[in-house]
Amino acid sequence: MRIIQAKNYEDMSRKGADFIAAQVLLKPNCVLGLATGSTPVGAYQRLAEKYRSGDLSFAQVTSINLDEYVGLSPDNDQSYRYFMNENLFRHIDIDIARTFVPNGLEKNAEKACTDYDAILAAHGGIDLQLLGLGLNGHIGFNEPADHFPCGTNCVDLTPSTIEANSRFFPTYDSVPKQAYTMGVQAIMQAGCALMLVSGKAKAGIVRQAFTGAITPQVPASVLQLHKNFVLIADEDALSEMKL
Ligand code: F6R
Numbered sequence: 001m002r003i004i005q006a007k008n009y010e011d012m013s014r015k016g017a018d019f020i021a022a023q024v025l026l027k028p029n030c031v032l033g034l035a036t037g038s039t040p041v042g043a044y045q046r047l048a049e050k051y052r053s054g055d056l057s058f059a060q061v062t063s064i065n066l067d068e069y070v071g072l073s074p075d076n077d078q079s080y081r082y083f084m085n086e087n088l089f090r091h092i093d094i095d096i097a098r099t100f101v102p103n104g105l106e107k108n109a110e111k112a113c114t115d116y117d118a119i120l121a122a123h124g125g126i127d128l129q130l131l132g133l134g135l136n137g138h139i140g141f142n143e144p145a146d147h148f149p150c151g152t153n154c155v156d157l158t159p160s161t162i163e164a165n166s167r168f169f170p171t172y173d174s175v176p177k178q179a180y181t182m183g184v185q186a187i188m189q190a191g192c193a194l195m196l197v198s199g200k201a202k203a204g205i206v207r208q209a210f211t212g213a214i215t216p217q218v219p220a221s222v223l224q225l226h227k228n229f230v231l232i233a234d235e236d237a238l239s240e241m242k243l
Contacts, residue, residue: 001210001224003243006234009198013042015232016130016196020047021056023128023192029060033129033187034088035140036065036080039196040130041087048091058094062123066131066140068102069176070109070154078168078176079104102152102180109154112180116152120186129190133197136160137205137218141181144217151183184222193226197233206233207240 006012020043023030034040050056065084072079081101089099100119106112120126131139138144141155149155155178157165162175169175187193197206209220210231216222223229 001226001229001231003210003238003241004230004232005238005243006198006232008234008236009042012196012198012232012234013046016040016043016194017046017050019194019230019232020128020130021050024056024058024061027127028057029062030127031062031064031123031125033126033182033190034063034065034084035130035132036067036083036087037132039132039198043130043196044088044091048088051092058092061094062098063089063094063100064120064123064126064182065099065101066129067179067181068104070104070178070180071176072104074101074104102182104180106180109180113152113154116180116182117186120152120182126186126190128192128194129187131187131193131195131220131223133195133202133205133209133220134161135164135201135205137209137220139184139187139195139220139223141179142184142219144219146216148184148216148219148222149181150185152186153181153183155179155181184219188222188226190226192228192230193223195220195223195229195231195233197231197237199234200236200239202233202237203240206231206237211241 074081214221
């Protein structure tokens with residue numbers, strides 16, 4: 001596990017984008033595992049800038065996102081497909097046909113999950129998986145549980161995650177209560193797992209996840225066992241860690 005300390009959110013975003021850009025330069029036809037949420041937005045903006053300035057092309061990249069809310073269509077502005085289109089894909093030259101997000105409209109959960117695992121397998125897994133960190137230690141939407149879910153799974157979101165997500169929705173009741181999420185196996189098998197974390201609110205869970213016991217009650221703690229895990233976090237997020 002490697003920790004790269006950033007000064008603040010801007011610095012974390014720049015370092016994160018540089019890291020992802022290096023992956024794309026090294027392997028132009030790489031598979032990027034991508035995340036949504038507020039944390040990666042700055043890094044996505046930097047990547048779009050690199051594309052606009054002619055320094056980077058995503059023309060051969062495939063992307064496979066971590067998760068999607070159950071029941072939301074791609075054109076729902078709260079869906080993760082919509083988020084990715086708006087925050088990254090429409091600003092770069094990625095072939096939209098090679099961007100994958102779980103199908104939130106698939107009502108048959110088993111089919112939705114099997115289909116997504118088949119997409120992962122067909123692409124030979126992920127070269128670089130970008131991750132954020134939930135306040136409760138979730139990665140993707142793999143919530144604290146008594147085991148690490150292996151493959152793509154349908155999750156009942158915990159009250160704390162629903163609460164955290166409600167900032168993007170008009171009312172608490174309109175926040176979806178379930179999501180399809182990539183499982184822990186695909187994340188652990190990624191050539192590199194890159195996590196971005198910012199802010200004091202995450203300092204406690206960062207300490208717990210990366211200096212505490214490896215337990216499915218803190219899903220991100222499993223990354224301590226990843227062969228190539230890089231944490232880029234700002235000073236606030238690292239403020240409870242003894243480096
Ligand atoms: C998003 C995802 C989640 C978020 C996490 C942190 O695709 O998988 O695990 O990364 O909830 O969210 P933010 O960045 O909004 O704090």
